[in-house]
Amino acid sequence: MATEMATVQQDMNRQDATAPTATPPTATAPSVTRPFVTEARRIVVKVGSSSLTTAAGGLDADRVDALVDVLAKVRSGGEKEIVLVSSGAIAAGLAPLGLTRRPKDLARQQAAASVGQGLLVARYTASFARYGVRVGQVLLTTDDTSRRAHYRNAYRTLDQLLAMGALPVVNENDTVATDEIRFGDNDRLAALVAHLVRADLLVLLSDVDGLYDGDPAKPGTSRIAEVGGPRDIAHVEIGSAGKAGVGTGGMVTKVEAARIAAAAGIPVVLTSASRAADALAGRDTGTYFQRTGRRSADRLLWLAHASTPQGSLGLDEGAVRAVVEGKKSLLAAGIAAVEGDFVAGDPVELRDSAGRPVARGLVNFDAKELPRMLGRSTPELARELGPEYEREVVHRDDLVVLG
Missing domain, CATH: 3.40.1160.10 (Acetylglutamate kinase-like)
Incomplete structure (x- = not known):
């Protein structure tokens, strides 16, 4: 790197006469x-x-x-x-x-x-x-x-x-x-x-x-x-x-x-x-x-435009309305399908029954955990699987509606 810097510095020592001009020489500056x-x-x-x-x-x-x-x-x-x-x-x-x-x-x-x-x-x-x-x-x-x-x-x-x-x-x-x-x-x-x-x-x-x-x-x-x-x-x-x-x-x-x-x-x-x-x-x-x-x-801007979904969650009609119109968190009860191999914290797409992406969010569970949770209420999951399951699959603070 020292050699490269020395070479760059030598190049720079010559007179710089190439600064960008705003307009052609005969034109009036805007x-x-x-x-x-x-x-x-x-x-x-x-x-x-x-x-x-x-x-x-x-x-x-x-x-x-x-x-x-x-x-x-x-x-x-x-x-x-x-x-x-x-x-x-x-x-x-x-x-x-x-x-x-x-x-x-x-x-x-x-x-x-x-x-x-x-x-x-x-x-x-x-x-x-x-x-x-x-x-x-x-x-x-x-x-x-x-x-x-x-x-x-x-x-x-x-x-x-x-x-x-x-x-x-x-x-x-x-x-x-x-x-x-x-x-x-x-x-x-x-x-x-x-x-x-x-x-x-x-x-x-x-x-x-x-x-x-x-x-x-x-x-x-x-x-x-x-x-x-x-x-x-x-x-x-x-x-x-x-x-x-x-x-x-x-x-x-x-x-x-x-x-x-x-x-x-x-x-x-x-x-x-x-x-x-x-x-x-x-x-x-x-x-x-x-x-x-x-x-x-x-x-949320980064989530919408910079993240690459690692999987998707298929939502029923009620969940779509809650997420898109009600700005609510996504619960396991509203999920009908899971696709992909993701882990907790990964971005996933939320899709309606026709497969159209309606939102994107950071998921709180691994893909392998979700199948046994689908369609079940949060209290029911907490009783049968433990208190760590008494939470949203995607919290509304980690969710952005698309479109």
Whole structure:
């Protein structure tokens, strides 16, 4: 690591002339029209792999430095805090391992992440050091965030880093994550981190300068400046990951992340990394997603969007009404079927008689315990099986209604 840091520092010593410009040299900078941005104190910024690396893999030092220049300036007055959710670990590890494209198999993805994560953090550490800013690496998996104790630890770590003046650099822990316990993309992770740290704003940076009403590469399409809710873009055909092959997202994941954050009461700006300065200055660039909801209980957002159900419970009609309409806990008496191999504390889906998911929750019993409990009242279970069975199968505090 010392050798890598020395190399990074040597690269950085050259004059940085690549800071992102808000507009072309001949254009007039947009005026400040988004006061909610300038008023935001705690901001989560997410940057994608394609904005940090070359198409062949490997970090682009100038791009990293350009982003750091913008973020360091935003927080320089001491009034704003930045949490950076950064992709790029797998992409950064491609070239050093002789890979030309992102591998499809999980083992080689993990190997590339192992090599690339060290390079990525070393680059950020050296680049932010030019401004006297310390960075702290935080790697997360869904298991770290959907379970109560792990969730609290994630929040405390991020909050303490910010309190001590450090800048957290968050990424998914690709070196150990499996397909079953992955966020799937860092756009969704960024939306959930924004909710976790109680951010005032989420900024999603990519290689496209906003959401368009069609393919932005084709003539006749226009940037959508503002989205008030899902209905505003129901007619828009949204594209997937780009041609570079170094990332996993695309506009689909960014719009979904914006929807999650907006529904949790957090406004979102989606734009390109080259326009980051304008976006963070509150200028009319990219696409602004208005808040569509209020902040919910912290863990419930993670449970709804970050957890992977390990099984399912089939509910009778009465239980569906109690859970969905009455906001009640789920009792054994209302369960008709059990599927999956889960243990107490795992997330499970709650389904109606037609098999449709109606809710998700953290179960209090192992799958092997439940069959003998089905359809039976809580007092009856306590009498026959013991007092430890006198509790809800899924408590309402650990349950979120879907849809």
